[in-house]
Amino acid sequence: MGMAADSEFHVLAVDDSIIDRKVIERLLKTSSYQVTTVDSGSKALEFLGLREDDGINPNTPSVSPNNHRWRLQEVEVNLVITDYCMPGMTDYGLLKKIKESSSLKNIPVVIMSSENVPSRISRCLEEGAEEFLLKPVKLSDLKKLRPHMLRTKIKSHNGKQEPEELGMPDEKIGFPSPKQEEQQQQQPQSKNNKRKAMEEDVSPERTRPRLNGITTMV
Amino acid sequence: MLGLDADQLRADMNRLLAFLFHQGILDEQFLQLQQLQDENSPNFVSEVVNIYFHESEKLLRNLRSLLTMDRELLSFDKIGIHLNQFIGSSSSIGAQRVRNICVAFRAASDNNNRTGCLRSLEVLEHEHCILKNKLHELFQIEQQILLAAAVRYPVLN
Numbered sequence: 001m002g003m004a005a006d007s008e009f010h011v012l013a014v015d016d017s018i019i020d021r022k023v024i025e026r027l028l029k030t031s032s033y034q035v036t037t038v039d040s041g042s043k044a045l046e047f048l049g050l051r052e053d054d055g056i057n058p059n060t061p062s063v064s065p066n067n068h069r070w071r072l073q074e075v076e077v078n079l080v081i082t083d084y085c086m087p088g089m090t091d092y093g094l095l096k097k098i099k100e101s102s103s104l105k106n107i108p109v110v111i112m113s114s115e116n117v118p119s120r121i122s123r124c125l126e127e128g129a130e131e132f133l134l135k136p137v138k139l140s141d142l143k144k145l146r147p148h149m150l151r152t153k154i155k156s157h158n159g160k161q162e163p164e165e166l167g168m169p170d171e172k173i174g175f176p177s178p179k180q181e182e183q184q185q186q187q188p189q190s191k192n193n194k195r196k197a198m199e200e201d202v203s204p205e206r207t208r209p210r211l212n213g214i215t216t217m218v
Numbered sequence: 219m220l221g222l223d224a225d226q227l228r229a230d231m232n233r234l235l236a237f238l239f240h241q242g243i244l245d246e247q248f249l250q251l252q253q254l255q256d257e258n259s260p261n262f263v264s265e266v267v268n269i270y271f272h273e274s275e276k277l278l279r280n281l282r283s284l285l286t287m288d289r290e291l292l293s294f295d296k297i298g299i300h301l302n303q304f305i306g307s308s309s310s311i312g313a314q315r316v317r318n319i320c321v322a323f324r325a326a327s328d329n330n331n332r333t334g335c336l337r338s339l340e341v342l343e344h345e346h347c348i349l350k351n352k353l354h355e356l357f358q359i360e361q362q363i364l365l366a367a368a369v370r371y372p373v374l375n
Contacts, residue, residue, distance in 0.1 A: 019273065019307045022266055026254045114306050136247045136310045139254070 009149045010034040010075065014044045014082035014094065015112070024081065024112075024137060031142045036075075041082070041089035041097075048077060050101055077107055078149040081133075084113035084120065092127050099128040108148035112137055224366035231359045238352055241315070248312030264357050270311050271350055277304050278343060285335055297327045297335065316345050 011033045013024045021037045028035040038044050082094050095111065098104045111124045114135040121132045130148045133141050238244040255262040277300050284297050301324040308317035319342045326334030 017303065017306055017310070019266060019269055019310050022269060023251070023254075023310055026259060026262055029258070030254055030256075114309060135306070136250070136312075138250055 008034075008153075009078045009146075010036070011145075011149075012044060012047060012077045012080045013037045014039075014041060014080065014086070016040060016083065016086045020083065020112075020135070027137060027139055027142055028081075030139065031145075036077075041086055041094035044080065044082065044094055045097060047075065048080075048098070048104055048107075049075075050097070050104060078152060079108045079110065079145055081110040081112060081145070083135075084111050084124070092123065095124065095127050095129055106152060108145075108152060110145060110148075224363055224370065227359055227363045227366060231356065231363065234352070234356055234359065238356075243313070243315045243349060243352065245312045245314035247310065247314075251311065264360075266311060267353055267357075270307055270313070273307055274304065274316075274346060278339075278346060281339055281342075285332070285339060289332070292332065294327045294330050294335075298324055301327060313349055316342065316349055319345055 011028050013021065013028065013035060015021045015024060015037070016039050018039075021039065025035050025037050036047065038047055080094075080098060084092075086094075095109050098107060098109055105128075108130040109128065110131045110133060111129045112133045112135050113120065116134055124132050131144050133144075235244075238248075251263050251266060281297060281300055284293065284300070287293075301320050305317055305320045305324070308314075308320060319338060323335060323338035323342060326338050
């Protein structure tokens, strides 16, 4: 059994590949997180309570006739981990939408990609992603996630929530840098300590449209 | 006596795994998948592998039909898109050799090289077949080990 505190963390995983969804779900569950997986950026936004087209704030009472029947109650999500390149949404699309939303911008977003492209990594970090993970993602990669979730928990509960995990001897959280520990706001800012060699040319990446007969539905 | 020797079977399984890693058919990602298998998810690896083959067989069929189209209709873009998916999935289960062939295949496709693509496809189909057979063998041995353990310990001591 994982530590009770960990299962309070809910991660939303977004990936159009059914295999990657299965693997990331197992990785996250093994790390004692609650997991929801969706196969597209728009489904992710729906789950988060934000509609892609009009950015409705889920906190405002909504009597609009446009209420989507799939609209869910706002579920607390402590982190979004998403594939970089998915059909139906432009690159960085989900990340941008989350960071531009007043209700969602404080949710840490982690990007996964199978390609190690320095300009892509920089851009993601500039757009507000907390981490950039290279696929295939390993269990050890997930250790990087907890500090980001802890930070938001502490912030939202105003210190009521004790970060007990910090004292555990077998936990190697390894806060990347002191400045992030003191950070109160999840603001997109240049993270020089994570940036790899930068190249400014951003080559157009191929998007992957859905293939016939291979629907990936959750 | 059913002739199931768990120790012998385990040795067989380890030998097969060692072979697969040594030959570069599988890489460490497969080990990662095995680590994720536990009592909460006892069939995780075979489930993932089954999904993989279900998907990869479709991809292979699509690639075959895409490449046998008339030249004017041939879309290297579509081929590239299929290969991206193939590369991603293969990488996620640790199917290293299949993945590498897809990468070479994609290079041929990027160069609009139909002949190169056809050649790559044949190699890919061949390697895919090997992978499927070997993994099937692996899971069979695993099943036998479970059976052997059940036979050996039918009653609590």
